[in-house]
Amino acid sequence: MAPGAVIDDVRSAVRAGSSWSSPKLGSGIGFEDVTVSYGKLVVLASLSLTIEPGEIMALIGPSGSAKTTALRAVAGFVRPASGRIRIGERDVTDLPPHARDIGMVVQNYALFPHMRVEDNVAFGLRARREAKEAVKQRVAECLRMVGMSAYTQRYPRELSGGQQQRVAIARALAVRPRVLLLDEPLSALDAQIRHSMLQELARLHEAMPSLTVLYVTHDQTEALTLADRIAIMRDGRLVASGPSQALYREPPTRFAAEFLGRANLLPVTLEAADAGDGLARVRLGEISLLVKARPGLSVGRDCLLCIRPHGIAMRPGGRPSNELTGVVRAMQWQGDLHSVTLETQGVLIRMICAPLRDPPSLGVRFPIHFAAEDATLIPEDA
Ligand SMILES: Nc1ncnc2c1ncn2[C@@H]1O[C@H](COP(=O)(O)OP(=O)(O)OP(=O)(O)O)[C@@H](O)[C@H]1O
Ligand SMILES: [Mg+2]
Known part of the structure; x- marks a missing residue:
């Protein structure tokens, strides 16, 4: 104008x-x-x-x-x-x-x-x-x-x-x-x-x-x-x-997940819906993970697991917690934080953490964790 x-x-x-x-x-x-x-x-x-x-x-x-x-x-x-x-x-x-x-x-x-x-x-x-x-x-x-x-x-x-x-x-x-x-x-x-x-x-x-x-x-x-x-x-x-x-x-x-902040969106399949505890079980490649249940999704449905980069940690926190093994693919120091990209089950996951004194080298394998309550589901076609 x-x-x-x-x-x-x-x-x-x-x-x-x-x-x-x-x-x-x-x-x-x-x-x-x-x-x-x-x-x-x-x-x-x-x-x-x-x-x-x-x-x-x-x-x-x-x-x-x-x-x-x-x-x-x-x-x-x-x-x-x-x-x-x-x-x-x-x-x-x-x-x-x-x-x-x-x-x-x-x-x-x-x-x-x-x-x-x-x-x-x-x-x-x-x-x-x-x-x-x-x-x-x-x-x-x-x-x-x-x-x-x-x-x-x-x-x-x-x-x-x-x-x-x-x-x-x-x-x-x-x-x-x-x-x-x-x-x-x-x-x-x-x-x-x-x-x-x-x-x-x-x-x-x-x-x-x-x-x-x-x-x-x-x-x-x-x-x-x-x-x-x-x-x-x-x-x-x-x-x-x-x-x-x-x-x-x-x-x-x-779209909402990606527009409002950064998000890891992992392709998963719903294995078990909410059994009354508010959690659902999903499959990512060869492993099972617990996430917050989302009503209206049926077992077998392809979904995206949404987890924010700072929801992923090197130590378990929050219960129940999920563990994955990741291989470090990229590492970026950004002043007050470290951004680490890891590969797990064929997908890339980005985590953000406090600056690491001793950052892992590329190719190193280590466990990462996230709490079930920090992971939500999005229908694949939404
Ligand atoms: N006076 C106008 N005449 C014709 N088209 C217009 C006019 N003003 C806006 N548009 C069109 O309307 C659409 C919406 O424009 P708008 O300015 O509302 O977008 P916006 O979301 O505010 O974008 P931005 O983030 O770039 O400011 C655009 O495609 C724009 O080209
Ligand atoms: Mg505008």
Whole structure:
């Protein structure tokens, strides 16, 4: 999108927002069977998703999967071809952006370049003709929230990327939106600043627990760190959603497993289903392994055993535990961890562990372990 268009979007978004004095309206977000097309091309297909009031929902997915489109539909910058969008109790589908009570932050900190920091933050309040003294107080309050009180007189070009993004967040919050929409707000920042901004966002949300946040990212770490729930998009469709930890621990599909973190996916066959202890027995090559049972799978079915790299250890831990013998095929030191790739039963398994003082050489054979409760099953065709 052209920078000018982004600025226009932001201009109408920051003019938006009523005050938190309208709690009767609630603050959740609802997509009800929302389809968005550009011309004849459907880019977002039948999205139904509810974000509870006060919840942080991360929308993740590969480039082009329609994350931004979904967010822009909530903001009112694109009109669904069909379906309804709700903010709180209100159906906002037919409302213009400035009537939707939203705050929005986009990837490239579209601050108004010709305005000083304080004027950027005050923009939405002034557009709503708030009293001068109230504007001053609210601007100071918001800049304090994001740690930018010392920069009120600077122009955006005189700020670092992280600082600009803090101002953009202060500007979005100034109008006390009921809903905060964030589109890859940290993606232009380097890893360290991203990390501290993530913590700040979490802190901000703690201070405003009723604020509903829809956070678009393709960074799974951001999603896992910040979000209560995660929704995964693929090719314009919602393919999985759930509480962040549950989705990470028990991904429903291969795509969800691979998109949300790294996963070992081993081809296995179900030998014995749950015998009442929540565990199932599967066969990998010549050996049997115990895993968490997944309802609905019948014995003999081909599945993928999903185990995260840090779920594999050199010593047994957790009961019951599985043991495999692996041959070291690759070894990588990555500062605060070691990544080891081993071959076992004809498949490669990656494990991540604390840095090894005495790393094994390539070709060496040694036992590895994983707890049954850390291993889940995914149907082969899911
Ligand atoms: N204004 C537009 N006109 C036509 N097609 C568009 C327009 N905006 C987006 N698209 C198309 O819609 C699809 C979804 O785009 P969208 O920007 O929502 O993806 P995204 O998931 O946000 O991707 P990214 O991670 O790269 O930001 C893409 O195929 C894109 O080319
Ligand atoms: Mg996008």
